[in-house]
Amino acid sequence: MKEKDYEKLLHINTEGYQQGFHKSLHYHRYEPTPYKYLEVLFSEYTLKSSDHVVDFGCGKGRLNFFIHYFFQATVTGVEFNELYYQDALKNRINYSYKGKNSMGEIRFELCKAEEYEIAPLDNRFYFFNPFSIQIFIKIINNILYSLERNKRDIEIILYYPSDEYCLYLNNHPYFSVKQEIQLSKTRQSDREKFLIYQGEN
Numbered sequence: 001m002k003e004k005d006y007e008k009l010l011h012i013n014t015e016g017y018q019q020g021f022h023k024s025l026h027y028h029r030y031e032p033t034p035y036k037y038l039e040v041l042f043s044e045y046t047l048k049s050s051d052h053v054v055d056f057g058c059g060k061g062r063l064n065f066f067i068h069y070f071f072q073a074t075v076t077g078v079e080f081n082e083l084y085y086q087d088a089l090k091n092r093i094n095y096s097y098k099g100k101n102s103m104g105e106i107r108f109e110l111c112k113a114e115e116y117e118i119a120p121l122d123n124r125f126y127f128f129n130p131f132s133i134q135i136f137i138k139i140i141n142n143i144l145y146s147l148e149r150n151k152r153d154i155e156i157i158l159y160y161p162s163d164e165y166c167l168y169l170n171n172h173p174y175f176s177v178k179q180e181i182q183l184s185k186t187r188q189s190d191r192e193k194f195l196i197y198q199g200e201n
Contacts, residue, residue, distance in 0.1 A: 001035065001039075002035075003015060003034070006035045009069075010065045010066070010069055011094045011096040012062070012065050012091040012094060012095055013060070013087070013094075014032050014060040014062035014087075014091065015032070030057075030084060031128070032059055032060065032062045032063075033062065033063060033128055033159055035066070037159070037183055037194075038062075038063070038066055040181060040183055040194075041157075041159075041194050044179070045157075045179060045181065045194070045196060047071040047073050047124065048071070048073065049071060049072040049073055049103055049104060050073070050103075051071070051073040051074070051123060052073065052074045052075075052076070052121040052122045052124065053073055053122075053123075053125075054075075054076045054078060054116070054118075054122050054125050054126065055075065055077045055078065055126045056078050056116070056125065056126065056127055056130055056131075056139060057078070057079065057127070057128065057130025057131065058077025058084075058108065059077075059079060059084045059087075060084055060087040060091060061087075061091050061092065061106070061108065063075070063077075063126060064076075064077045064088070064106050064108075065091065065092075065095055065106065068095075068097065068104050069097055071104070072103055072104045073104045073124075074103075074104040074105045074106075074121075075104065075105075075106055075107070076109060076122070077106075077107070077108045078109050078111065078113050078116045079108065079109070079110065080110065080111055080113065082110060085108060085110045088108045089108060092106055092108065112135075113131060113135060113139055114135050114138040114142070116139075116142070117142075118142050118143055118146035119146075120146070121152075122146070123152050123153060123154050124155050125139075125143060125155070126159070127156070127158050127159070127161075127165070128160060129158075129160055129165070133164040133165065133168060136164075136168070137168060140156075140168075140169075140172075154198070155178065155197065155198050155199070156169065156175065156196070156198075157194060157195075157196050158194065158196075158197070159194050160191045160192065161191060161193070161195050162191070166195065169197050173200075174199055174200055175197045175198070175199060175200070176198060176200060177195060177196070177197055178196045178198040179195075180193055180195055180196075181194040181195075181196075
């Protein structure tokens with residue numbers, strides 16, 4: 001399906017890119033994960049309806065609606081740009097899910113990613129290189145602190161991962177690579193992939 005076909009199916013509007021760059025060097029500009037790559041990811045990586053996914057830097061909520069529609073999982077989008085947050089709320093009003101037995105919810109939080117309080121059931125965390133390594137490390141520490149209070153299996157999903165993110169997780173004693181999903185046989189960059197890290201219990 002094409003981008004516009006998915007937008008029509010879900011009754012949402014998440015297209016477009018942020019013009020220019022954010023005034024903070026720690027936060028990167030908005031760019032949604034292409035639907036064609038979400039297709040690739042979820043053809044090889046499975047979510048359960050019982051999963052609780054957190055999308056850091058969710059923008060207008062594309063990933064949130066895609067996951068809820070196809071997996072009925074609970075998804076929380078964390079966004080600190082108020083304009084994108086308002087767009088995400090509008091999309092939630094317009095979103096069309098035709099299934100009868102969805103147990104999952106779609107939530108959006110307006111806050112900085114490092115200030116989001118990890119919920120006891122949050123167990124899948126998605127990053128599309130939305131901010132600097134310093135903020136990423138703070139979020140990982142928040143996740144690990146949450147695990148001390150509520151033990152559970154967790155996974156980190158990186159799309160187009162930065163070398164800094166990978167270096168940090170590769171050298172972290174708690175994490176290991178569970179899965180690598182390539183996006184193109186003729187890729188022009190080593191970053192054209194998804195990396196899934198799992199926590200070691």
